[in-house]
Amino acid sequence: MAYTWDNRVSFVVRFLYDIDNNGQLDSHDFKCLALRSCVLEGKGDCSPARLQKFQHIMTSLWEELSELADFNKDGMITTDEFKKAVQDTCVGKKFEEFPQAMKAFIEINFKLLDINDDGIVGLEEFRYDCVSRMVVEEIKDIDDAFNALLNDEDRKVGGINLARYRELFAQFLSDTSDSCPAQYLFGPLVFN
Structure with missing residues (x-):
């Protein structure tokens, strides 16, 4: 998987x-x-x-x-x-418990994703990040990954803010389950 x-x-x-x-x-x-x-x-x-x-x-x-x-x-x-x-x-820990340099990297990564500097990573910014990092065949796969990440509050604001990104990144690394809520943080994981 x-x-x-x-x-x-x-x-x-x-x-x-x-x-x-x-x-x-x-x-x-x-x-x-x-x-x-x-x-x-x-x-x-x-x-x-x-x-x-x-x-x-x-x-x-x-x-x-x-x-x-x-x-x-x-x-x-x-x-x-x-x-x-x-x-x-990191396993089993929240963002606040991560090593300091890793927390700084996570925050930098968010700033780089937020291309228009509005404090929210929206669908277009998410798409841009995904295709700049790896090969993805279908835009639907990226859109589905983005939508799977969003909670009700994210939908209200039109995407993921820094606090939510920190939470999702921490889950991505700290939750060892195969159905981690943040599994789509970087889009569809493609290992070509």
Whole structure:
């Protein structure tokens, strides 16, 4: 099943952190994530001050993840090491209990999704994020995933706000059930 906890955590490694697609995490990924985040948040602009902010955040995230997940201290984190670290630090926990750098990453990710800066990730922004990360054959699959995430309050405001995104991201990592309410947070999980 595509939405198992194991697959969800593997998805985070592959599509959120492993930016150079070499199958493992290292400091290079987080250096590239800093630049990517800067450019995306700036919608093409990459000011030195913004880049420095993202470099600090991503360096902190890498250092924290290394401490939690680089069990053999080789400077690289495998998917299995990452899963073990998530299991040890996130499973069964709420967003507020996550490691600080991971919380910062989640908030940055929301800002990057909220393209129009209105504080809500709507359907179009969700679609954009999904197709920019992976191959999806049908728009209906993305729309269905988005609609499955929404609760009544989300529908009233037209999408997902930051508080709800934090809650969903935490569920995505911390709920080990195959029917996790947040299983569609990143759209239909496609492992091509």
